[in-house]
Amino acid sequence: MQKWPKKKTQYPLIALVFFIFIVFSILYNEIYIHEIQSKNSTNHTDDVDDSSTLAKEEEDPLFLSVKNLTVTKIPPVPLDKSSACHSTVKYSGKRAEWDSFKPESGGRREMPETCDYFSGEWVFDNSSHPLYKESDCPYMSDQLACHKHGRQDLEYQYWRWQPHNCNLKRWNVTEMWEKLRGKRLMFVGDSLNRGQWISMVCLLQSVIPADKKFMTPQAHLSIFRAEEYNASIEFLWAPLLVESNSDDPVDHRLSERILRPDSLLRHSSEWMHADILVFNSYLWWRQGPVKLLWSSEENGVCEEIKGLGGMELAMDAWANWVDSNVDPAKKVFFVTMSPTHFTKGEWEPGSEGNCYNEKLPLNGTYWGIDSDLPTMQMVERTLARLGSKVNVLNITQLSDYRKDGHPSIYRKFWEALTPERLADPASYSDCIHWCLPGVPDVWNELLFQFL
Numbered sequence: 416m417q418k419w420p421k422k423k424t425q426y427p428l429i430a431l432v433f434f435i436f437i438v439f440s441i442l443y444n445e446i447y448i449h450e451i452q453s454k455n456s457t458n459h460t461d462d463v464d465d466s467s468t469l470a471k472e473e474e475d476p477l478f479l480s481v482k483n484l485t486v487t488k489i490p491p492v493p494l495d496k497s498s499a500c501h502s503t504v505k506y507s508g509k510r511a512e513w514d515s516f517k518p519e520s521g522g523r524r525e526m527p528e529t530c531d532y533f534s535g536e537w538v539f540d541n542s543s544h545p546l547y548k549e550s551d552c553p554y555m556s557d558q559l560a561c562h563k564h565g566r567q568d569l570e571y572q573y574w575r576w577q578p579h580n581c582n583l584k585r586w587n588v589t590e591m592w593e594k595l596r597g598k599r600l601m602f603v604g605d606s607l608n609r610g611q612w613i614s615m616v617c618l619l620q621s622v623i624p625a626d627k628k629f630m631t632p633q634a635h636l637s638i639f640r641a642e643e644y645n646a647s648i649e650f651l652w653a654p655l656l657v658e659s660n661s662d663d664p665v666d667h668r669l670s671e672r673i674l675r676p677d678s679l680l681r682h683s684s685e686w687m688h689a690d691i692l693v694f695n696s697y698l699w700w701r702q703g704p705v706k707l708l709w710s711s712e713e714n715g716v717c718e719e720i721k722g723l724g725g726m727e728l729a730m731d732a733w734a735n736w737v738d739s740n741v742d743p744a745k746k747v748f749f750v751t752m753s754p755t756h757f758t759k760g761e762w763e764p765g766s767e768g769n770c771y772n773e774k775l776p777l778n779g780t781y782w783g784i785d786s787d788l789p790t791m792q793m794v795e796r797t798l799a800r801l802g803s804k805v806n807v808l809n810i811t812q813l814s815d816y817r818k819d820g821h822p823s824i825y826r827k828f829w830e831a832l833t834p835e836r837l838a839d840p841a842s843y844s845d846c847i848h849w850c851l852p853g854v855p856d857v858w859n860e861l862l863f864q865f866l
Contacts (some may be wrong), residue, residue, distance in 0.1 A: 417540070441537045445631065450468040454549075478629050480825035483707075488547065491675070491678075491710045491712075493681065494658055494659055494660045494662070494673055494674070494675060494708070495660060495662070495663070496660055496661075496663055496666055496667070496669060497660075498673050498708075499673075499715075500671075500673060500708065500715055500716070500717035501714060501716060501717075502715070502716050502717070502847070503706060503716075503717045503718070503719050504716060504717070504718055504719070505718065505719060506696055506707065506718045506719060506720040506724065507718055509709065509718070510728065510731070511676060511677035511732060517801075523742040527528070529581075530576065530578055530581035531579070532578045532581070532583060532861060532864060533578070533809040533810070533812065533813055534578060534579050534812070535576055535577050535578035535579050535813065536576075536577055536579075536816075537574045537576060537577070537776045537813075537816055538574065538575050538576075538577045538818070539570070539573055539574060539575075540574070540575040541573040541781065544572065544573050544574065544575050544852070545572040545573065545853075545856070546586055546618055546852060546856055547617050547618060547852060549561075549562050549563060549572075549851060549852060550562075550853075551565070551617075551621065552616070552617035552620065552621075552851075553620075554613060554616050554617060554620065554630060554639065555613065555617060555851065556609075556613050556851075557563070557609070557826065557827035558606075558610075558822070558826050558848060559610055559613065559822065559826065559846075559848060559849065559850060559851040560826070560827075560851070561822050561825040561826060561850035561851075561853075562772060562850075564822075564825045564826050564827060565824075565825050566822075566823075566825035566850070568773060568820050570634070570775070570819070571774070571817075571819050571850055571853055572850075572852045572853060574776060574817070576813060576857045576861075583860055583861070584860075584864050585866055586618070586860055586863060587863075588618065588619055588621070588622050589622065591618075591619060591866075592619060592622070592641065592644050592646065593644075593864055594863075594866045595641075595644060595646040595648070595691075596644045596645065596646055597645050597646065598646055598647075598691060598779040599643075599647050599649060599688065599689040599690050600615070600646070600647070600648050600649065600689070600690070600691040600693070601610050601650070601651055601685075601686055601689035601691070601692055601693070602615075602648075602650045602651070602693045602695075603650075603651045603653050603682065603692060603693065603694045603695075604651075604653060604654065604656075604693075604694055604695035604696055604750075605652075605653075605654035605695065605696065605697075605698055605699055605752045606654075606698075606848065607691055607695060607697075607847070607848065607849075608650070608693065608695040608750065609650050609699060610848055610849055610855050611693070611855045611858050611859060612637075612648065612649070612650035613851060613855075614851055614852075614856050614859050615648055615856040615859050615862075616630075616639045616648055616856070617851065617852075618856060618859060619641075619648065620639070620641075623641045623642075623643070623644075624643075627641065627642040627643050628640065628641050628642070631643070633664065633665070634664060635651070635652055635662070635663075635664055635685075636649060636650070636651050636685055637648065637649065637650045647779070648852030649689065649709070650792060651685050651686055652664035653682040653686075653700040654696070654698075655672070655674050655696065655699055655700075655705075655725075655726075656679070656682065656694070656696050656729045656730070656732070656733045657673035657674050657675055657676055657677075657678055657679055657682075657728075657729045657732050658674065658675045658679070658680070658681045659672060659673060659675070660672065660674070661699070662681065662682075670703070671705075671706055671707045671712060672705040672706065672725075673701070673705070673707075673708050673717060674705060674706070674707060674708070674725065674729065675707075675708055675709065675710055676707050676709070676725065676728035676729055676731075676732060677709060677710050677732060678710050678732075679733065679736055683736055683740075687740060688818055689745075690744070690745060690746070691745075691746045691748075692745070692746070692747045692748065693748045693750060693808075693862065693866070694733070694748065694749050694750065695728070695750040695753070696726065696729065696730070696733075696745070697726075697751075697752040697753065697790065698752075698753070698847065700722040700723065700725060700726040700786075700790070701722060701787070702722065703722060703734075704719050704720060704721055704722065704725075705719075705720060705721075705722060705725040706718065706719050706720075707719075707720055707725065707728070723787075723789060723790055723793065725795070726790065727793050727797075730793070730794065731797070733796050734798075734800060734801055737801055737804055737805060738800075738801060738804065741804045741805075746795065746806065746866070747804060747805045747806065748805070748806045748807070748862065748865070749794075749798060749805055749806070749807055749808070750808045750858065751791070751794065751807065751808065751809050751810055751811045752787070752790065752791065752794075752811050753781070753810065753814055753847075753849075754783050754786045754811055754815040755785040755847050756769060756770040756773070756783065756785070756815050756818040756821060756846045757769045757770070757785060757844050757846050758783070758784065758785075759773075761781075761783055761784060762781060762783075762818060768841045769823075769841050769844055769846045770818050770819070770823050770844055770846035771822040771824065771840050771844040771846075772840075772843045773818045773819045773821075773823075774819050775819055776816045776817050776818065776819055776820075777815075777816045777817075777818060778816075781814075781815055781816060782812070782815060783815055786811055791811070806865055808858060808861055808862060808865070810857075810858050810861070813831070813857070814849075814854055814858075817849075817853075817854050820849050820850055820854045821844070821845060821846045821847065821848065821850065821852050822844075822845045822848055822849075822850050823840070823844040823845060823846065824840045824843065824844055824845075825850070826848075827833050828843070
């Protein structure tokens with residue numbers, strides 16, 4: 416039988432070529448390094464200091480690439496609901512190093528005219544109010560739709576805010592849309608600011624044809640868009656303004672609050688593109704201490720601080736962003752704290768209960784204990800530094816009169832209520848948020864005045 420000759424393999428030849436290539440590369444690199452060392456020794460005398468040598472080395476592209484590689488910092492892991500502190504220590508007094516800025520001499524834009532629109536009284540007016548019907552707004556929240564959920568006394572919808580010695584501009588839907596034409600109006604903050612956003616959408620949506628208006632699903636950024644005005648009314652969930660583990664707009668009921676007091680990027684990357692910004696922050700700082708996890712902390716060590724202290728750090732970060740990024744073309748508003756009504760004994764000494772079954776506003780001067788004065792003073796100092804770059808919607812005092820304006824039990828509750836709680840309505844009354852139509856509509860009337 417004929418045998419076929421074996422085919423010679425090429426592997427030994429390939430291996431030889433590869434070996435020669437490696438040897439050549441090593442010799443070339445040795446010669447190159449020797450030449451660099453020779454040049455350095457001939458071009459430098461003994462009295463040349465190390466800083467001069469370092470400067471010339473840094474001109475080498477290879478050195479620069481290595482240098483840049485070593486100083487590049489890995490960004491911190493974003494905070495979310497699963498974030499946890501490895502350990503917790505007391506607050507060290509550390510503050511973020513923001514660029515310093517001087518207060519403007521022009522003062523804040525709180526009152527664009529001579530009238531103080533925030534000082535006045537509530538007047539019953541069932542001819543011009545409410546400005547819309549609850550059932551006519553398809554974007555109404557079940558958390559705020561009090562009549563839908565059983566509230567039969569509707570007087571809370573008919574109160575109009577009347578400033579002393581002047582009048583608010585009459586609400587005009589078309590005029591407001593013209594102010595917003597080609598612009599993005601964004602509310603940024605917690606559920607109270609979300610209520611103001613829903614109020615604005617309900618105030619404006621009725622004149623837009625059904626096929627010309629669009630709403631995104633509820634998410635981190637919710638957007639209502641009116642196509643014919645090329646305008647949008649948006650809400651960004653940012654309850655602490657800075658990055659935190661509570662930034663999920665739905666799942667944010669956590670046992671501890673962790674925040675990065677030196678990081679705004681998660682939220683500012685969204686809000687920086689808006690033309691009109693309306694911020695708020697208060698309620699979430701009233702729930703006990705918070706934990707700080709600085710961006711530079713690599714071992715998960717948190718610092719615990721009181722809520723007011725944490726809010727001041729967050730406000731510093733926010734104020735720095737406003738000072739560095741806001742130009743005359745962008746309007747920025749800050750809404751002061753929205754009051755709560757959990758202690759009936761404040762307006763009826765000797766009584767027990769809260770806002771449940773309250774049907775009339777308060778008259779005269781009233782300031783509830785839940786409207787924290789130290790917080791107000793801290794916010795005032797922060798806003799004063801920004802001068803005319805921020806407008807203030809001072810809604811605290813006027814809203815404090817409206818003990819009747821909360822949902823109390825007339826809203827959808829996400830958790831199941833036990834028979835014991837149902838038998839005691841005051842035990843589960845919501846005295847934080849506001850029924851719509853209602854108090855937040857007036858906040859937007861004030862915004863309309865300022866725009």
